[in-house]
Amino acid sequence: MKFSISKSVFLKSLTSVGRASSNHSPLPILSGIKVTVDHQGITLLASNTNITIQEIIDVSEASQLSVAETGSVVLESRYLIEAVRKLDSTLVNVEIIDGALTRISGNNAEYEINGIKGDQFPAIDLTKPDIFFTLSAYKLKEIIKQTAFACSQSEDRPIFTGVNFRADQKTLECVATDSYRLAKKTIELDNPLTFNITVPATNLNEVEKTIDDNNDVGIALSTKYIQFYVGKTLIQSRLLDGMFPDVNRLIPTDFAYELSVDTTDFIAALDRSSFLKNDGYWTVRLETSSELITIRSRSQEIGSSHEVISPIDYKGGSLKITFSGRYMIEALRSFRADVVKILFVAEMQAFILVNPNDESVVQLVLPVRTFD
Amino acid sequence: MKFSISKSVFLKSLTSVGRASSNHSPLPILSGIKVTVDHQGITLLASNTNITIQEIIDVSEASQLSVAETGSVVLESRYLIEAVRKLDSTLVNVEIIDGALTRISGNNAEYEINGIKGDQFPAIDLTKPDIFFTLSAYKLKEIIKQTAFACSQSEDRPIFTGVNFRADQKTLECVATDSYRLAKKTIELDNPLTFNITVPATNLNEVEKTIDDNNDVGIALSTKYIQFYVGKTLIQSRLLDGMFPDVNRLIPTDFAYELSVDTTDFIAALDRSSFLKNDGYWTVRLETSSELITIRSRSQEIGSSHEVISPIDYKGGSLKITFSGRYMIEALRSFRADVVKILFVAEMQAFILVNPNDESVVQLVLPVRTFD
Structure with a gap:
């Protein structure tokens, strides 16, 4: 050589x-x-x-x-x-x-x-499977960025460390959850396909780093592995074993409260209390009345914070709900949108975040139970 | 309040x-x-x-x-x-x-x-001691940058974790060593003073970060502590206990070999082999003849490198000497000079580095014994 x-x-x-x-x-x-x-x-x-x-x-x-x-x-x-x-x-x-x-x-x-x-060097089977479709680099990056962060970091339930891709006809649903929050991105495929696979989030993040241009990415998959063809690069990832649960029934559809926020301002307001942790865990309490929206954080050790925020719009009456500050910020950021709408059902129910101008993404967060 | x-x-x-x-x-x-x-x-x-x-x-x-x-x-x-x-x-x-x-x-x-x-809050004695002098921020930064890196990282001999400042009349000698290398900076004081103290290198590095302007720094010291007055900031450091050895007799003065190198090129050439380590330790072998200078590194596990370099000047005959690559690079960098002169006595003797245009700094490195 x-x-x-x-x-x-x-x-x-x-x-x-x-x-x-x-x-x-x-x-x-x-x-x-x-x-x-x-x-x-x-x-x-x-x-x-x-x-x-x-x-x-x-x-x-x-x-x-x-x-x-x-x-x-x-x-x-x-x-x-x-x-x-x-x-x-x-x-x-x-x-x-x-x-x-x-x-x-x-x-x-x-x-x-x-x-x-x-x-x-061990022989690695790189045969191209039959199921094949293409996505624009931009769309694939968006899928990964808007879902993979919500995967579980823990190996307790290995299937939750991956993003589930489920194609039915021309609809591809991409879902990630760690069982306390959930991210779902839906896109339309050019041709009808049927598959249901779960890809490790860490591998998707490697794929995301590799695709840095505007070319299409070819995706081939079998029940054993998935391949991403990016220019002269082939990335092949194993799949996670096990059945990914059907999460669609967990996503609420009727809401009693609607809060629209300026994403940047709301993230900044939340982030101001990010050091007020209890045992490493940072929670935020949102209190609404018909006129005022207040966010509060409290740490036994450190102290407390509160801030009255000005939402873009609020519909609904008085509500008190507590959630993980980190989960809320990560969900807000995933939209990369100026305005995000947060939809609540009731105080102890899961709530969702949506982009009023793009229905392809739903972020769901479970509230945290508190005793005050 | x-x-x-x-x-x-x-x-x-x-x-x-x-x-x-x-x-x-x-x-x-x-x-x-x-x-x-x-x-x-x-x-x-x-x-x-x-x-x-x-x-x-x-x-x-x-x-x-x-x-x-x-x-x-x-x-x-x-x-x-x-x-x-x-x-x-x-x-x-x-x-x-x-x-x-x-x-x-x-x-x-x-x-x-x-x-x-x-x-x-515990009462801290910030009384200003009698011994007091001023240095320009630039000069103090230079002292710290050119010596503190050579202090020991290990607490085996605590006195070696600090820089020794010894004033005799108008001469201030600042010395750091970890017993395998040594850095010495000599400056002239405006007024005659006598003291001999050792200041922890970590604290000097904090001082170095604080002085970011061109103002003078006031320095006050006793046998207990040293104070640095930087604008409205007072930094007080404890001193290290124990006698710092007299190192001047360790610095050779007669040399058989003189190698002048372009600092940037020589550092780049050395650095090319910095990953060729044995048990985490990186050594470089320098071989000279009257015409050629070669540097070599070898790692049992990884492989080897060699490079013929073009010195600015070389006087002396054939010499083979092995040293820590990291120590050599740190010594070279400390000068912030375009050209550095390396002076050797003999194959197994300590060698020194000097700046031909500024005699205030001497860097000494001990060679490493090898068996090839």
């Missing part, structure tokens, strides 16, 4: 693929990136078995890739990236010099990095 | 003083800032017994300070700072409303923060 390539092109792809390598895997080889070179280009591959990223760099003017000898090698991801990043030239020369010992050189600087032979 | 003050002025002073408060102190009150108000101004005080910071805000146009009622209270540093930072106005109103419960309010937002009565 012997080739030379543009340092910036190589580094960008290595960094992207390297995110799938793991320093904590029981298989040491999975902390590496497999570099495979043929006369068409280079294929970079990394996998921690949970997520796999493959990227192809073609021979082209932009990549300045020139292949002298084909072959493959696995190099520890962080050292390979460090070596390439620090090299003193715009062109990087890579060459296997002895077994899997690989020379990486620039102008004066030269590394010899210990590698593992390419054929030692 | 009741006053109002410019939010930005109050916040800046609270942040500065708050650096002396401690969340880990056995005395909970030391996690607070003592706010004392009289008709001249506000005095803010915090101390973790190791370092004490006091700052005075006068009644002035800039501070917009207006005192309605004198008094004092101690408020938890991080909550006080959070509350003031997040307030929704440019003017902050502060008022004790019940015992030590303190109201902090802006426009609509209002906090009530639990405090402790001001007289509960």
